[in-house]
Amino acid sequence: xxxxxxxxxxxxxxxxxxxxxxxxxxxxxxxxxxxxxxxxxxxxxxxxxxxxxxxxxxxxxxxxxxxxxxxxxxxxxxxxxxxxxxxxxxxxxxxxxxxxxxxxxxxxxxxxxxxxxxxxxxxxxxxxxxxxxxxxxxxxxxxxxxxxxxxxxxxxxxxxxxxxxxxxxxxxxxxxxxxxxxxxxxxxxxxxxxxxxxxxxxxxxxxxxxxxxxxxxxxxxxxxxxxxxxxxxxxxxxxxxxxxxxxxxxxxxxxxxxxxxxxxxxxxxxxxxxxxxxxxxxxxxxxxxxxxxxxxxxxxxxxxxxxxxxxxxxxxxxxxxxxxxxxxxxxxxxxxxxxxxxxxxxxxxxxxxxxxxxxxxxxxxxxxxxxxxxxxxxxxxxxxxxxxxxxxxxxxxxxx
Numbered sequence: 001x002x003x004x005x006x007x008x009x010x011x012x013x014x015x016x017x018x019x020x021x022x023x024x025x026x027x028x029x030x031x032x033x034x035x036x037x038x039x040x041x042x043x044x045x046x047x048x049x050x051x052x053x054x055x056x057x058x059x060x061x062x063x064x065x066x067x068x069x070x071x072x073x074x075x076x077x078x079x080x081x082x083x084x085x086x087x088x089x090x091x092x093x094x095x096x097x098x099x100x101x102x103x104x105x106x107x108x109x110x111x112x113x114x115x116x117x118x119x120x121x122x123x124x125x126x127x128x129x130x131x132x133x134x135x136x137x138x139x140x141x142x143x144x145x146x147x148x149x150x151x152x153x154x155x156x157x158x159x160x161x162x163x164x165x166x167x168x169x170x171x172x173x174x175x176x177x178x179x180x181x182x183x184x185x186x187x188x189x190x191x192x193x194x195x196x197x198x199x200x201x202x203x204x205x206x207x208x209x210x211x212x213x214x215x216x217x218x219x220x221x222x223x224x225x226x227x228x229x230x231x232x233x234x235x236x237x238x239x240x241x242x243x244x245x246x247x248x249x250x251x252x253x254x255x256x257x258x259x260x261x262x263x264x265x266x267x268x269x270x271x272x273x274x275x276x277x278x279x280x281x282x283x284x285x286x287x288x289x290x291x292x293x294x295x296x297x298x299x300x301x302x303x304x305x306x307x308x309x310x311x312x313x314x315x316x317x318x319x320x321x322x323x324x325x326x327x328x329x330x331x332x333x334x335x336x337x338x339x340x341x342x343x344x345x346x347x348x349x350x351x352x353x354x355x356x357x358x359x360x361x362x363x364x365x366x367x368x369x370x371x372x373x374x375x376x377x378x379x380x381x382x383x384x385x386x387x388x389x390x391x392x393x394x395x396x397x398x399x400x
Contacts (some may be wrong), residue, residue: 005080009198014265014323020062027066029258033057038143058343059246061258065086068228069265071218073229074197079204085237086230087245088257092193092213093119094250095227099189099211100124100158102240109153112160115168116191118356122287137368140172141304143180150184162191164201164308167320167356167380168373169295171304174311178206191349195218198271199313208232214348217317220263220270224256270349270385274317278383282319284392290329290399292377293322318346319383320356325390326377330355332398333379339386339394346382353381357373 003150007015016027023310035054037043038226054061058205072086089095100123104110112124114137124135136153140161154202163172163336174190181188189209190202190264196217202210214226231237245251282296297308298315323329325380333353334342340353357366364374383391 007073009074009077010080010268012070012077013267014206016261017066020066020399022265025256027063027261029254030062031254034060035061052317054179055255058249058251059258061254063254063261064220064252067257067261070138070261071098071197071214071228072230073211075192075201075203075210077197077201079201079346082203082232083234084203084230084232085234086228087237087241088214088231088252089245090252090256091225091250092215092227093123094245094248095128095211095213095229096120096175096191097123098144098241098244098248098250099229101129101211101244103127103158103187103189103209104131104133107155109134109155110155110158110160111136111138111146111150111153113138113162113165113172114368114371115165115170116160116162117166118364120162120191121368125365133134140177141170143173143176146177147180147183150180151185153184156181156184158187158189160189160191162194164194164297164316164318166191166194167378168375169297169316169318169320171297171308171312173307174202174205174207175283177279178208181204181208194316194318195312196267196271199275199316200311203232205253205311207368214260215345217271217274218264218267218347219260220266220347220349221259222345222348223263224259226252226256226260227270271314271317273385274383275314277388278317279315280388281381281383281391281395284395285319288399290324291321292324295320295322318380320378320380321376323377323379324388326375327355327357330379334398336398337394338397339390340381346380348382349385351382351386351394352382353379356380 021027046053068086068088072084076082076084081308161172178188187208190207191214192210193216204232209231212228214228282294285294296319340351343352
């Protein structure tokens, strides 16, 4: 298809660029560590940067480039004249580390929300701070306080958000936060894993950089790890971010990229079902006598419901809820469920349940967890694609 053919979101997900395998219906796995050239002159032009071609599997390969192009198109979908550059990584954390390492240097400051993925917090609290970067956690919902904090931070280089947040399911005003970052000559980055580009497009809100754990909804089947980082500044991405991946060896493997591509083909269909099942589970839990609070952006009573309405297509497939019995009630529930799978991940076809305080956020200091709403009784539920009656029945017997 030529560049003038405007493809729909689903078409971008499904169709592969035939340039990688012009005679094959589906793109094969390119299980080669390196690539060949027809002449010495051709090789010299490639290594000098005068001509583009694949060089070495640690640098790039056809399976990765195919999916990078798809994901970049999806994050830019229907945003007029927007160009961006994206790169796949071996894991979501590799993509996040590349983001921080590309933007931040000794003496710089990053402002991040406190209720983000536990391993991201651990990375900031250890390696990033050990490099001499100041890390400030704050509530990104308080925009005036954020603006004052950002203006007072003379070395501010990055504001980092995650919306919906993991695991408290808060939404943050991306357009407003991006404006504050730009007022201070800083960049704005967001983890868009929970929403995917199908439900939320941060570039449309003025965000500069978007990161994903492709392990989750984008793959959708729990079959492979992966991460993705895409940015508006193409020169920055090609020079700084690509260098991080090339030199640190954080390339996604061909088979994992192939599996990710297979998952993408059903992204919109899966997300529609995740969204609907999550809505029904949230409604069930809201009235349950064992539940103190349900974190679901679709409720009009949620403090950030209006923000989610403004910047999301739907409210997502992950919810969390606080049990009245605290930690003991959480352990009892996780030990009693039979359909829901007890595991630390999310975004797969089956329903996954976990206890953040003892699992994904175990290494986050208790005071920091509780300050940002991650209590001992909080349960995170990634609602799957099963028959909704079976999911609710399993929760019912688990909470009985």
